[in-house]
Amino acid sequence: MARCSLIAFLLGLFPAGSLAQTRVAVGPLPSLTPAAYGLGAAPGAPVVALTSPARAALPSVLPALAAPAPFASPIVPIPARAAAAPAHARTAALPALQALGQELRQRPADSGRPLDDVFDRNPRHASSAVAVPVDPYEPHPVMPKGRFKGRPIQTHERRALTILEGADAARFAPKEGEVVAANFSHAGKFWIAKFPKDAVEKLIFQKWDFGEKHIRLRLFGWTLLDFKLFHLAHTELRFKLKPGTDIPLYPQERAENPVPAHRVDDIVSSVEGVGPRESQFGIAAGLFNHLVAVRRFKSLQQSYDERVSGEGHVIEQWDLDLPPEKKQGIFSAALVDSHEDAMRTPYHIFLHSCTTEAFRIIDQAMDYGRRAWQSVIFRHIPLFPEAYLWARGLLKPGGKSRLPTLNAEFKAKNLISGYVIK
Numbered sequence: 001m002a003r004c005s006l007i008a009f010l011l012g013l014f015p016a017g018s019l020a021q022t023r024v025a026v027g028p029l030p031s032l033t034p035a036a037y038g039l040g041a042a043p044g045a046p047v048v049a050l051t052s053p054a055r056a057a058l059p060s061v062l063p064a065l066a067a068p069a070p071f072a073s074p075i076v077p078i079p080a081r082a083a084a085a086p087a088h089a090r091t092a093a094l095p096a097l098q099a100l101g102q103e104l105r106q107r108p109a110d111s112g113r114p115l116d117d118v119f120d121r122n123p124r125h126a127s128s129a130v131a132v133p134v135d136p137y138e139p140h141p142v143m144p145k146g147r148f149k150g151r152p153i154q155t156h157e158r159r160a161l162t163i164l165e166g167a168d169a170a171r172f173a174p175k176e177g178e179v180v181a182a183n184f185s186h187a188g189k190f191w192i193a194k195f196p197k198d199a200v201e202k203l204i205f206q207k208w209d210f211g212e213k214h215i216r217l218r219l220f221g222w223t224l225l226d227f228k229l230f231h232l233a234h235t236e237l238r239f240k241l242k243p244g245t246d247i248p249l250y251p252q253e254r255a256e257n258p259v260p261a262h263r264v265d266d267i268v269s270s271v272e273g274v275g276p277r278e279s280q281f282g283i284a285a286g287l288f289n290h291l292v293a294v295r296r297f298k299s300l301q302q303s304y305d306e307r308v309s310g311e312g313h314v315i316e317q318w319d320l321d322l323p324p325e326k327k328q329g330i331f332s333a334a335l336v337d338s339h340e341d342a343m344r345t346p347y348h349i350f351l352h353s354c355t356t357e358a359f360r361i362i363d364q365a366m367d368y369g370r371r372a373w374q375s376v377i378f379r380h381i382p383l384f385p386e387a388y389l390w391a392r393g394l395l396k397p398g399g400k401s402r403l404p405t406l407n408a409e410f411k412a413k414n415l416i417s418g419y420v421i422k
Contacts, residue, residue, distance in 0.1 A: 135190070136254055137162050137182035141343040143276060146289025151276035153343060158274045158294050159183040159190060161338040171258055172250065179335055182252055185298035186262060188305075191249035193297070195335065199245040203320045203327040204238040204403065205358070205394075206268070207385050208313040235355045235385045236270040237362075238300065238317070239331050266300040269334045271357040273347035286349040293347040293357065295338035300406075308407055315406035318389060320362075321396045329365045337361065355385055368392060 139162070141153040161181040164172075169180040177197030184193035210232060217223070241247070247267065248260035273281055273291035285291050298306075307313045320327075337357075345352055386395075395401040404412070 135252055137190070137192075137252055139183070139343060141292065143289075143292065144344055145346060148276045148279060148290060151278065153276055153292060154274060155343075158272055158296055159185075160294050160341060160343050161297055161335060162342075163335070163339040164192070171256070179332075181297075181335065181339065183297075184247075184249060185296060185302050186249055186264060187299075187302065190252050191262070192252055192258070193247050193249055195247055196241070196245050198328055199241045200239050200324075200327045200331045201242040202238075202240040203322055203330060204240060205318045205320055205385070205389060206236040206238050206315050206406065207233050207317075208307060208315045209233050210313070232349070233355070233385055234270075235358045236268050236303070237330070237334065237358055238266070238268050238303075239327075241265040241267075264299040264301075268298050268300055268303040269295060269331075269338070270298070270303070271295050271354045273353075274343070283349070286347060286353070289346045289348075291347040292343050293341070293345050293352050294343045295334065295341060295357065297335070297338060304406060304410055308410070316386070317403040317406060317409075318386065318395060318401045319403055320389070320394045321401060322394065326365050330361055333361050333364060355388075358385070359388060362392075362394070366392070 139155055139159060141155070143149050143151045143153060161183050164180045164182060172180050172192065172194050174180050174194060175197070179195040180192065181195065182190070182192045184191045246263040246265040249262040249264065250258040250260050271293050273286060274294050275281075275285065275291040279285055279290040281291065307315060322330075347353060350356070389395050389401075403409070
């Protein structure tokens with residue numbers, strides 16, 4: 001729809017009022033700005049990046065088709081005078097506009113992001129009437145195999161970490177052993193996080209149940225059946241930092257002197273399935289390469305907002321019985337794993353899922369001795385992860401590892417857990 005509206009605007013073929021507005025898509029091209037051709041957008045506003053001869057022809061065409069207008073949004077209402085453009089101007093514009101239309105339809109790999117993704121990144125969290133700023137750390141993964149091979153993967157909600165190095169990291173003045181990484185999730189946005197060294201106090205295993213279809217049968221007021229078909233469990237690793245330590249979060253922009261906007265001290269690492277727009281999470285998608293696995297890092301508050309407030313799950317928790325160096329080692333391994341995998345591995349319920357990857361990270365850091373065989377068998381079926389913890393000897397005796405649910409924890413504290421206000 002955005003492409004059709006753009007071409008209609010340039011041609012000026014429609015009477016005033018027949019089209020309400022058009023969109024200007026993102027692409028960093030300073031020499032081709034809306035203000036330069038009387039489109040009224042603010043200086044430096046992003047527009048479509050052109051690489052074909054259409055770009056060379058547009059400067060002589062656009063002024064004749066659109067008179068200046070005092071609009072400051074990249075979504076520009078069609079000026080009434082555009083409909084009255086001279087016929088010879090519209091005729092002269094046709095070759096350039098045809099080339100432009102052909103280029104937009106083809107969307108070559110070097111032309112920037114798909115136009116639809118620019119304004120429709122997340123309909124639940126952002127209005128399509130406001131252009132999304134260019135994110136220098138937005139990944140552009142594509143499906144590596146399967147039915148959707150080559151399709152762009154959605155990244156507006158779920159991303160792997162991108163560990164920063166060199167000058168990019170130096171802007172945040174990290175101390176020895178600290179890790180600076182982009183794409184940390186908090187408050188519905190992505191942030192640059194500076195992870196401190198040796199700061200993990202607790203490693204808490206989290207689980208919540210879900211199913212493909214809810215089956216409920218009632219008769220004469222009695223509930224005879226109430227369960228979820230294809231019952232599975234989602235697992236996550238929660239890292240609670242030591243008192244007095246936190247993770248500063250910086251806006252995900254290239255500022256010279258970045259200042260932290262938030263600080264968190266309770267975070268979650270979670271492997272989740274994500275794919276192109278055409279895919280939908282489900283049993284079939286998790287078995288036939290419709291998704292890739294992404295190891296996210298997010299604040300506990302973000303996780304609560306998604307899973308409890310948003311989806312209504314009950315999250316169970318176990319405080320793992322591990323020495324401090326093992327907890328920190330697992331945390332560091334998860335950071336590196338998120339960065340190195342970079343959304344390239346297909347998600348599979350039994351081979352590469354939330355449960356298999358949570359236990360893989362834990363098992364790599366442990367020496368189970370005589371229990372080693374259990375770490376191979378008990379991890380592939382995402383149904384009873386608490387039993388897998390018991391089989392590995394990771395739970396405290398006497399049921400002391402079991403904690404209140406995250407739901408009860410938040411209700412009891414009546415505060416935003418994991419969000420340190422300073």
